[in-house]
Amino acid sequence: MDTITDWDDAYANRAYIKDAGIIVDQWPVDAKTFRDELSQQGRMRADVAYGPHARNRLDLFLPEGKPKGLAVIVHGGYWMLFDGKGFSHLAKGAVEQGFAVAVPTYVLCPEARISDITKQIGDAISVAAGEVDGPIHLTGHSAGGHLVSRMVSATSPVAPNLLSRLRKTVSISGVHDLRPLINTKMVETLKLDTAEADRESPALLRPLPETDITFWVGADERPEFVRQTTLMEAAWGSDAVVEITIEPAKHHFSVIEGLTDHNHALVRSLLAL
Secondary structure: OOOOOOHHHHOOOHHHOOOHHHHHHHHHHHHHHHHHHHHHOOOEEEEEEOOOOOOOEEEEEOOOOOOOOEEEEEOOOOOOOOOHHHHHHHHHHHHHOOOEEEEEEOOOOOOOOHHHHHHHHHHHHHHHHHHOOOOEEEEEEOHHHHHHHHHOEOOOOOOHHHHHHEEEEEEEOOOOOOHHHHHOOOHHHHOOOHHHHHHHOHHHOOEOOOOEEEEEEEOOOOHHHHHHHHHHHHHHOOOOEEEEEEEOOOOOOOOOHHHHOOOOHHHHHHOOO
């Protein structure tokens, strides 16, 4: 792999994805359609509070019948963009497989630091787990991929009484070593320093015992995202069950599409089917 000299370019996605703006604009449209459908069926609980901030809210989507367990989907956006409601439709595959799905929104940088967001996601999981019995499965995309990896790191904020319920984690196009971000313009918003990057980088931490995690990335993503994915096999492979999946013909924005299809390999991996 070539030496990276422009770290902003290394983490740039939109500039390298055809019709990126159209794809991003379609996400909230598809999300609202899914929310409306489940709301009409009485299978959605909106804006469940998991903390004091207005953004400490999650939407809970319910399957037909008793849930087989809980899946949590954490949105991306470099910890500084978007909210959970723009990604509701990604719950579709797991819901159709019989799982309840929580999609949290969190306080963004710079109002929060990445370490604060890590704690928020732990709190969201605790509240969602109090609403749904059974095993807990975690997935997230990009910044969300980082956050779900943190949930199964040794310094996880997940409540100790819930750790035994964690069954499977799928980190999609996650950033697992935060140190390179210090070299980007994003650091002005993230307020990230070396100490926090060390504390919040899953690649620099040990996984929780008995962690089963898949690191998933699109083959057509920026090389840095592929590198950030494959490095986790060396970082965690001796201490956890680790699988690396590089999905053909997928870029950073299309790689999450599989979550909407209950038979897609991404959903089957997440739910350990």
